[in-house]
């Protein structure tokens with residue numbers, strides 16, 4: 052083995068040891084072994100390696116590995132609910148409440164008043180009914196699971212009618228036709244991509260029809276000569292035994308933020324079930340929330356798959372705390388995205404100007420730049436805001452700047468626009484502004500340099 056230091060000795064080196072906490076000791080050992088193996092193949096029999104040089108090589112390899120564990124990222128991308136960045140951050144206060152519950156035993160499935168086993172998430176469901184005006188509610192792991200459970204329970208091998216304009220793909224590989232096939236249901240497409248009428252739906256009904264599904268086109272918009280019936284029109288025309296299900300997806304409670312049908316509106320117009328994500332507009336945890344008629348919710352809750360889709364105590368405790376907070380706080384808009392969108396653009400402009408002023412003259416300028424909600428929530432809707440555009444033709448190349456920002460102890464994610472990097476101020480958390488500014492100054496140089 053020549054004169055290389057041993058893996059054990061390197062693992063215990065005071066420069067490497069702190070990384071055990073971040074990567075775990077065995078993973079650090081793997082990285083060190085790989086470095087040593089590479090050194091062995093590339094050095095001659097008689098080359099001797101200085102110990103510190105080996106440590107340095109190990110540290111370089113470990114510094115790459117260290118970007119793998121879950122860690123904080125500063126979102127300067129202008130996309131508020133970035134699915135790659137965990138969508139909505141949670142409030143620290145709610146987190147602390149959940150900490151107490153999760154580090155103790157709790158009544159997750161125990162009914163204290165009745166002194167016996169009780170249903171999971173009983174109170175969360177009650178809160179969801181208050182929030183949406185629904186008769187009943189149910190929570191599963193995510194909205195994809197919600198749709199699957201609905202199809203499996205209510206449609207089974209029967210037919211599901213859906214407009215051709217709503218056979219969508221959401222995010223990485225979640226396709227409505229695929230999920231339907233997976234549930235065993237038979238897809239009956241009606242209408243065309245741009246126009247679907249009430250009659251298209253009604254004429255497709257047979258004795259095998261089990262469900263009518265409407266899906267929010269979360270990540271695209273069809274514009275121009277386009278129309279589809281409202282939920283009200285559909286419910287009025289549909290036989291009462293066929294449930295009308297609306298996959299709202301985005302979690303927009305009330306009309307206002309977009310022209311699309313909100314959850315409350317869909318329920319009011321007669322949707323039998325509405326499902327949506329907990330971590331999009333609602334700004335809570337990853338969850339699939341189903342609200343609507345009690346008779347249907349009871350069937351979903353009783354399906355054997357519910358055991359596979361039920362949420363754990365971490366999710367339910369956080370969801371419960373955030374729902375109470377939303378019900379009590381009538382001052383602020385509901386959810387992280389709506390709260391950010393309520394910030395005055397002039398405030399964001401001032402922040403952008405402050406940042407631009409700290410950077411070398413000619414390198415950075417404040418520009419008008421729209422932000423988007425993202426996370427497959429409100430498609431094609433952009434909100435006026437400001438960004439600092441860093442002109443990368445002048446000094447380092449845009450990809451070098453991007454890499455430097457990724458390599459920071461807390462990486463910063465901007466948006467590349469040709470040879471400029473845009474730093475959106477709105478999506479950076481207030482407490483991270485100084486860090487982001489200092490990091491950029493460090494990389495790009497100060498104003499007068």
Ligand SMILES: *Cc1c(COP(=O)(O)O)cnc(C)c1O
Nearest residue numbers: 193194195269299300301328427
């Ligand atoms: C986001 C979305 C989904 C998927 O929801 P997840 O919670 O990410 O599983 C499904 N349908 C619609 C309409 C959506 O917007």
